[in-house]
Amino acid sequence: MSLLIRDPFVGGTPTSIYIEDGRIAALGEERPADETIEAAGLHAFPSLKNGHTHAAMTLLRGYGDDLPLMEWLEKKIWPAEAHLTEEDVYHGTRLALLEMIRSGTTYLCDMYWHREGVCRAVEEMGVKGHVASVFIDLGDREKAREQRDRIAARLSDRDRHGPRVRMALGPHAIYTVSEESLEWIADLARKEDLLVHIHLSETRGEVEECRRRHGLSPARYLEKVGLVGPNLIAAHGVWLDAGERELLAAAGATVVTNPTSNLKLAVGGIFPYREAREAGLRVVLGTDGAGTNNNLDLIEEMKIAALVQKHRAEDPTCLPAAEALALATTEASEAFRLGPGGIEVGAAADLMLVDLSGPATTPVHDPVSNLVYAASGRDVHTTICDGEVLMRDRVVRVADEGEILAEAARAARALLARSGGAG
């Protein structure tokens, strides 16, 4: 299967992209191909990678916004999640992936319940993902054993959802998983070379509790249980101190910053991006779940990331547009082991074509600036994953969009009805 994208702007210059067997095989050459996309006037960028999300939370989008955190969790989210089925998660994840494909995203690092539902959706929709079950034992040995057994059973056929769906481990956080389970997860991750996706240092309360219980900062505690290494994907990292940033950087770990979620939940701080980069720490970008965002548009997230970091640093040169784009593309490709992440020969053909000809993105003095600061996910025209065209000219090919929307809306209504929500 070969694909020719004829004449899109690549870095501002019209450059044809020839794709074979899922990889970029030539740049600037027009070879005959099974499919040709006439892309003159469109701008090609690497597709976007979402470093931290709970995709199926789309079902709870806008359900109990603007409430105090514990009231939102206790009265809205937890009761609803207690009634989630695998089918709900499947429908909610398909809805999330539809939105992601529409906004140029072809990869997600997901952590949620009913993993099988997530995997089915990811496989069907043709994107790539690391899919982790949430692991929470709250110190309960029985709960811990059940979840470890389930993970162990899954290892043998971890590739059964195809090459784009990868297994990861998802210990929820240091305050919801026992030390014993964290150590077990660390051992398994090393042995099987699995990514470990965890919430880390999101709130001040978490840091204070960790110091009180363990006498250590959260990243130091992770080091103690053996989780600090190149496999670690730590979401948030808002309160990481200088020592923790150096520790994570030296280990080759990754922090996923989720600026919208942090602002919306009012965690009080802003991820120390400049200092993290100065320490050599790899940083990527995530939307978090739809409950705390409330969309999954990484184009919007790049803008908000750049804005809040400029604000935090009191310096408009901090996190410029090209760097914001790198967080969601090349840096993410490295963190998530997707190979080279740019538009280059040999890289996976994970691409988006963006229409910058609309009123919000005219004129185009700088395509990357327009993408990050002026565009919306709605401006994505074509989305390609491993050379497969998931959406072309704003028509999603891999799914029946109307059916996904209707089924997700139905599942959301039924879920709230079951869990006693008003809907």
Add this chain to the structure above:
Amino acid sequence: MSLLIRDPFVGGTPTSIYIEDGRIAALGEERPADETIEAAGLHAFPSLKNGHTHAAMTLLRGYGDDLPLMEWLEKKIWPAEAHLTEEDVYHGTRLALLEMIRSGTTYLCDMYWHREGVCRAVEEMGVKGHVASVFIDLGDREKAREQRDRIAARLSDRDRHGPRVRMALGPHAIYTVSEESLEWIADLARKEDLLVHIHLSETRGEVEECRRRHGLSPARYLEKVGLVGPNLIAAHGVWLDAGERELLAAAGATVVTNPTSNLKLAVGGIFPYREAREAGLRVVLGTDGAGTNNNLDLIEEMKIAALVQKHRAEDPTCLPAAEALALATTEASEAFRLGPGGIEVGAAADLMLVDLSGPATTPVHDPVSNLVYAASGRDVHTTICDGEVLMRDRVVRVADEGEILAEAARAARALLARSGGAG
């Protein structure tokens, strides 16, 4: 001329809106009309009002982003603005209004050069606006006299661009306009009952300089020159202290908060919204110019406003979605003298119909939450100003969109070529 919008959701309930002579004449009644819009499934909201912008700066969108402020101004913006013509401003403003109409905005409070070009564009595109010339004299008496003469000459035919284009006065800031000119503007504003649109307390440097030069905080200095009153539209107000907030509130003045611009320029602070509201100060929302945003999408701006205020207050209940919408609708209508700003009988028919059926806004547990936190300006389906349909089903009626885009792009290229920019 009458218009029936059949069955849109209004506050979550299907409710037909009947419009006659530019005003909402009935709600929930289906009267025969000259034009009928079938709106079942769409959500009707008051259209959005942009409280602070420099519309024609669309021509400089993305031109020199991520630079230190003074380098951006001195090497990019000022040289380009020095070469602006009235035709450039006309083309840039039309581009801005096209984007505004597409994203549900029907009003702008504008301050820029070549006012005649702005007025022509506003009149042609059918939106409403207060249009002010920038007034800057830098203490130069000759410059001051010229500008005062020009304003005086304009007073007699201030309504010549039709009832939707209103005159306002635009002293740039307290540090660029002489005290004598500020007093002259204050007198004229009182006598002619004109709005006065000024940048106020945007940067710490401005506050420090004002205290040094005048021994007063910026708002107190404005009071001294006679500008504090219900006519005052003060953009930014980031550094207003408690006394200033009370002073402005007691006078019935308005502050326009522009969160994206403040973050992007890294002014260091966040507008003290909660305290301002507690003092009874009227607050509205603006995008600022495209140079510091870089789009004019008030739907995105509502989200960013809500996010940064939750962050600042360390409280997720601060600036909830409905209040963010009010800043851009009902509060703005009051500030800008547009009459009642809600969807109610007797109000001007300034409306938008929004399509919340897409993947980013499904399911709809709460339409206002979806509008503010999940939607994009691209989800606006129909935009109506004074009962005139400016855009229907995403087709702009009042202008040739392709011609506006082409002319604006051409004007932007030519402007940079003339002013020595790289383009």
